[in-house]
Amino acid sequence: MTATPPLHLKPRKRPRQARATVTLDAILEATIQVLLSEGLHRLTTTRVAERAGVSVGTMYQYFPHKQALLYALNERYLDIVAGKVETACLELRGASTPEMVEALVATYWQAKTERRDVTRALYRSAVELDNEALIEAFAQRVDAATTAMFGSASDATYDDLALVNATLLAVIFGTVRNVFERNLPAGLETDIRKQLTIMCLCYLETARV
Amino acid sequence: MTATPPLHLKPRKRPRQARATVTLDAILEATIQVLLSEGLHRLTTTRVAERAGVSVGTMYQYFPHKQALLYALNERYLDIVAGKVETACLELRGASTPEMVEALVATYWQAKTERRDVTRALYRSAVELDNEALIEAFAQRVDAATTAMFGSASDATYDDLALVNATLLAVIFGTVRNVFERNLPAGLETDIRKQLTIMCLCYLETARV
DNA sequence: ACCTGAACACCGTTCAAGT
DNA sequence: ACCTGAACACCGTTCAAGT
Numbered sequence: 527m528t529a530t531p532p533l534h535l536k537p538r539k540r541p542r543q544a545r546a547t548v549t550l551d552a553i554l555e556a557t558i559q560v561l562l563s564e565g566l567h568r569l570t571t572t573r574v575a576e577r578a579g580v581s582v583g584t585m586y587q588y589f590p591h592k593q594a595l596l597y598a599l600n601e602r603y604l605d606i607v608a609g610k611v612e613t614a615c616l617e618l619r620g621a622s623t624p625e626m627v628e629a630l631v632a633t634y635w636q637a638k639t640e641r642r643d644v645t646r647a648l649y650r651s652a653v654e655l656d657n658e659a660l661i662e663a664f665a666q667r668v669d670a671a672t673t674a675m676f677g678s679a680s681d682a683t684y685d686d687l688a689l690v691n692a693t694l695l696a697v698i699f700g701t702v703r704n705v706f707e708r709n710l711p712a713g714l715e716t717d718i719r720k721q722l723t724i725m726c727l728c729y730l731e732t733a734r735v
Numbered sequence: 736m737t738a739t740p741p742l743h744l745k746p747r748k749r750p751r752q753a754r755a756t757v758t759l760d761a762i763l764e765a766t767i768q769v770l771l772s773e774g775l776h777r778l779t780t781t782r783v784a785e786r787a788g789v790s791v792g793t794m795y796q797y798f799p800h801k802q803a804l805l806y807a808l809n810e811r812y813l814d815i816v817a818g819k820v821e822t823a824c825l826e827l828r829g830a831s832t833p834e835m836v837e838a839l840v841a842t843y844w845q846a847k848t849e850r851r852d853v854t855r856a857l858y859r860s861a862v863e864l865d866n867e868a869l870i871e872a873f874a875q876r877v878d879a880a881t882t883a884m885f886g887s888a889s890d891a892t893y894d895d896l897a898l899v900n901a902t903l904l905a906v907i908f909g910t911v912r913n914v915f916e917r918n919l920p921a922g923l924e925t926d927i928r929k930q931l932t933i934m935c936l937c938y939l940e941t942a943r944v
Numbered sequence: 945a946c947c948t949g950a951a952c953a954c955c956g957t958t959c960a961a962g963t
Numbered sequence: 964a965c966c967t968g969a970a971c972a973c974c975g976t977t978c979a980a981g982t
Binding site for chain 1: 775859862867870871874898899901902905906908909910911912913914916917918923926927930931933934935937938940941942
């Protein structure tokens, strides 16, 4: 599913008893809650443990250090987003290019906008992380899904599909993040999303063989 | 030059004597050095003070807290990048749209690529910051410069220049950051830059009135 | 006007002791 | 097999004392 992550960031052990699973979920749930309510710089092992209803020691049985908490959170989140993109791509096999671009931008934008607070918090939390493996795994899944989709387009074929696809993804993902970080008025945000779609479309038009 | 930043992030006082100016510069220089050599999570007030050759107490006379160090660094950096974009835009007044797009992408890309380590470190350091004011000031300067430039194009006029311009900036800045974060092979990076230029160009073609 | 560094509150992480 | 929490090293920040 995902590329093997750096060992030191993985949970220390997998739960073998029911209560351990409960504990692990409680810790992750507490992490996102503290992150949202207190912010990254007030995300403390003590606070997370307290909120999860366990001792710090217990936390360290499951996660080798604080960063591993954020790593797990990002992993879960990126897995969900990648899944949504994959589903959308499968549904669109054989469709027309405009439909594909429209749906790709809409799906990704929607996935990020659904819970703005979570998206923002995770964008920020990812900074202290050795997150290249995470991003890479995500990129590869999405890349495979969209390449297959555009390759099946009913109205166009591309000379260098790999490059065209990589460009599209960099532009879409990058633009969404940029817009997100600037906290623009809702109206302008929507307008930019529409323009982005137009832009991708005319690019694909140009790139057709 | 820049919008007024949150007060709590500004240096505590401006130096009034020569040695104080030296001290302030030494602290900022030490900050970037420690950031580059040790990484964000090992950037410690003690370490910065030591490297700068002053005591922690002195550091706190100039900066109210650790974040203010990173804030100052980002401020200086964004000021330089904005300046480069402004200069390029002025030089291109009255040129053709293709020249403008090419130069805009090249200038920004170059500014970010020149010192990849610094760019990366600052992207990351900005996360814990209340950096909206900083980003906003940067965005406004650049927006004004590029709007004026595209408004002066010899070969095209645009119906909604403000929106077209905002879209272009979001796409270019966003894509550059995305590419940067993924650490792609140099060849692919260059290819994406070229594709990005093509994409912006055909978008402007479509957006002409 | 500027600098020092010991002192304080808090944080990440460990580990001997428990159930 | 899982959990506890006191203990340790370190970090951000302050402030009384110095030049």
